[in-house]
Amino acid sequence: MNTVFHIATHELRRLFYAPLAWILFAVVQFLLAIFFLLILGRFIDPSTASIFADYGATEIIVVGLLQITGILLLLITPFVTMHTFSEERQTGSIKLLLSSPISITELVLGKYLGVLGYLFLLLGLIALMPLSLLMGTELDLLQLLSALLGLVLLSSSFAAIGLFVSSLTSHPAVAAISTFGILFVLWIMNMAGNTGTELFREILTYASLLNHYHHLLDGIFNSADVIYYLLVSGVFILLSIWRLDNERLY
Amino acid sequence: MSSTINSIINREILISVDHVSRYYGDDCAVNDVSFSVHRGEVLGFLCPNGAGKSTTMQMICGVLSASAGHIKVAGHDMLESPRAAKQHIGFLPEQPPLYQDLNVNEYLYYAARLRGIKKAELKKAVAYSKQRCGLEETGKRLIKNLSKGFQQRVGIAQAIIHSPAVVIMDEPTSGLDPNQILEIRELIRELGNDHSVILSTHILPEVQSVCDRVLIINEGNLVLDESLDKLQRDHQIMPLKIALRQPPPLKTLGEIEGVVNIEQTGNHHFKIYCESGIDTINRITKLAVASEWELYEIIPEQDSLEETFVQLTRGENPE
Numbered sequence: 015m016n017t018v019f020h021i022a023t024h025e026l027r028r029l030f031y032a033p034l035a036w037i038l039f040a041v042v043q044f045l046l047a048i049f050f051l052l053i054l055g056r057f058i059d060p061s062t063a064s065i066f067a068d069y070g071a072t073e074i075i076v077v078g079l080l081q082i083t084g085i086l087l088l089l090i091t092p093f094v095t096m097h098t099f100s101e102e103r104q105t106g107s108i109k110l111l112l113s114s115p116i117s118i119t120e121l122v123l124g125k126y127l128g129v130l131g132y133l134f135l136l137l138g139l140i141a142l143m144p145l146s147l148l149m150g151t152e153l154d155l156l157q158l159l160s161a162l163l164g165l166v167l168l169s170s171s172f173a174a175i176g177l178f179v180s181s182l183t184s185h186p187a188v189a190a191i192s193t194f195g196i197l198f199v200l201w202i203m204n205m206a207g208n209t210g211t212e213l214f215r216e217i218l219t220y221a222s223l224l225n226h227y228h229h230l231l232d233g234i235f236n237s238a239d240v241i242y243y244l245l246v247s248g249v250f251i252l253l254s255i256w257r258l259d260n261e262r263l264y
Numbered sequence: 265m266s267s268t269i270n271s272i273i274n275r276e277i278l279i280s281v282d283h284v285s286r287y288y289g290d291d292c293a294v295n296d297v298s299f300s301v302h303r304g305e306v307l308g309f310l311c312p313n314g315a316g317k318s319t320t321m322q323m324i325c326g327v328l329s330a331s332a333g334h335i336k337v338a339g340h341d342m343l344e345s346p347r348a349a350k351q352h353i354g355f356l357p358e359q360p361p362l363y364q365d366l367n368v369n370e371y372l373y374y375a376a377r378l379r380g381i382k383k384a385e386l387k388k389a390v391a392y393s394k395q396r397c398g399l400e401e402t403g404k405r406l407i408k409n410l411s412k413g414f415q416q417r418v419g420i421a422q423a424i425i426h427s428p429a430v431v432i433m434d435e436p437t438s439g440l441d442p443n444q445i446l447e448i449r450e451l452i453r454e455l456g457n458d459h460s461v462i463l464s465t466h467i468l469p470e471v472q473s474v475c476d477r478v479l480i481i482n483e484g485n486l487v488l489d490e491s492l493d494k495l496q497r498d499h500q501i502m503p504l505k506i507a508l509r510q511p512p513p514l515k516t517l518g519e520i521e522g523v524v525n526i527e528q529t530g531n532h533h534f535k536i537y538c539e540s541g542i543d544t545i546n547r548i549t550k551l552a553v554a555s556e557w558e559l560y561e562i563i564p565e566q567d568s569l570e571e572t573f574v575q576l577t578r579g580e581n582p583e
Binding site: 017019021024027028031032092105106107109110111112113114116117204262263264 | 288289311322325326327328329346347348351352353355357358360361362363364365366370375377378379380422444557
């Protein structure tokens with residue numbers, strides 16, 4: 015377990031040594047701040063008061079902001095995960111890891127936790143924005159919590175997918191683009207569900223990463239949604255372990 | 265050579281490679297190779313490019329797994345108990361496995377942690393390996409700003425940081441300047457005193473200066489596994505340069521037992537090709553003294569290794 019921790023902190027530290035991590039922080043904060051300001055402005059504008067009359071600040075501002083955050087995470091996670099294994103392979107530093115007395119499972123978990131550490135820091139910063147509303151109004155904190163849990167789960171599954179794709183190639187750029195493609199397909203899958211048979215539609219909608227996030231965003235805590243994300247993360251972590259283990263054989 | 269003495273006293277086998285093969289798809293990179301390395305032995309891998317040398321080294325380190333056969337390090341099987349086996353291995357791949365954006369200290373601490381060094385001993389281990397590799401002054405510098413030679417040293421430092429029983433180095437002196445090469449060779453020889461070392465190289469004199477034993481792998485097959493002493497002693501024909509102030513006629517020299525061929529290279533200089541090395545040299549010196557030829561120079565030209573290498577890797581059988 016110690017080893018997992020060392021690999022994770024090493025991963026996190028290296029992320030912050032490169033400008034990319036900081037730029038991602040800055041860009042995400044900047045974009046979300048603009049968006050936050052826009053919804054906030056519309057919400058407190060007296061002329062639109064009648065439209066929002068039935069909703070509270072949490073439902074409009076917080077949910078609106080975190081919905082966008084989900085999409086932004088989809089765009090940036092590939093950049094965070096692309097380095098994990100492809101860069102190690104490109105520079106040959108993976109040989110240090112493979113010749114060390116650590117298991118592939120420890121290696122993959124360490125890398126995964128390192129990436130998660132970064133993403134959770136980012137989410138923590140993002141959460142400050144809706145929390146700042148507490149200065150002026152009351153929020154439904156449980157719904158905010160549920161939505162944040164949704165983001166945590168969502169980013170965990172994104173990271174696991176990104177990690178797996180990165181273990182497939184030795185080119186970080188290829189890893190990033192492929193991860194983005196996969197995430198995007200998983201995201202919009204429920205759109206394809208509008209056509210076809212009932213069963214088909216149901217399967218696609220269920221498999222979509224988006225669908226389960228929306229439940230949590232609305233404050234509906236359904237253990238099936240949580241399990242869905244844990245399952246996705248688990249499967250892709252296992253695939254990464256399997257892939258790296260097999261690489262030594264072929 | 266203290267390492268030779270060590271290896272005679274303590275013949276514990278640290279690495280045993282037992283009928284190991286490795287395939288990439290249908291291509292056979294290493295074919296049924298077996299050898300073993302004892303404690304305190306410096307083993308040189310001498311191979312043409314693409315002969316399967318790096319593959320063999322990576323298999324010993326557990327970076328690749330063998331398609332067939334068994335590899336044991338310090339008694340632990342690489343497949344069955346990889347963690348225990350890897351504990352005893354320090355590996356320097358051809359490209360040192362560095363993180364360019366870390367500084368030397370950070371990198372070595374991380375490498376030490378990966379090798380399972382306890383927190384209390386971390387500082388000592390890092391300081392020791394830095395001192396061993398001449399990196400005391402560079403701890404705070406970023407690895408990407410170091411010269412190639414220093415990067416290579418950092419690579420060696422990470423390989424010896426946990427005092428492994430076996431240090432495996434893939435072309436440790438490639439790309440270094442002559443001074444650095446000498447320093448690294450010195451370091452390897454030192455390492456050979458208390459570790460076993462496997463190193464690969466293309467440079468023949470390097471093998472002669474640091475190794476106790478030579479392996480030659482060609483096209484995936486092990487074609488030579490011989491101690492360097494024996495190789496030089498046994499080699500059939502050995503060139504010898506001698507200089508005599510009062511040289512006898514060429515014919516007299518040619519008639520000495522063991523002399524195969526003789527060339528006159530100057531007024532007083534001769535090049536003699538002789539069989540069964542040392543014995544013939546003894547005969548020549550004795551005769552030179554007895555007949556007052558005034559021998560003032562006798563230099564064995566040790567290119568026996570080069571000859572063997574060329575013979576073996578060009579597909580000609582020396583026998």
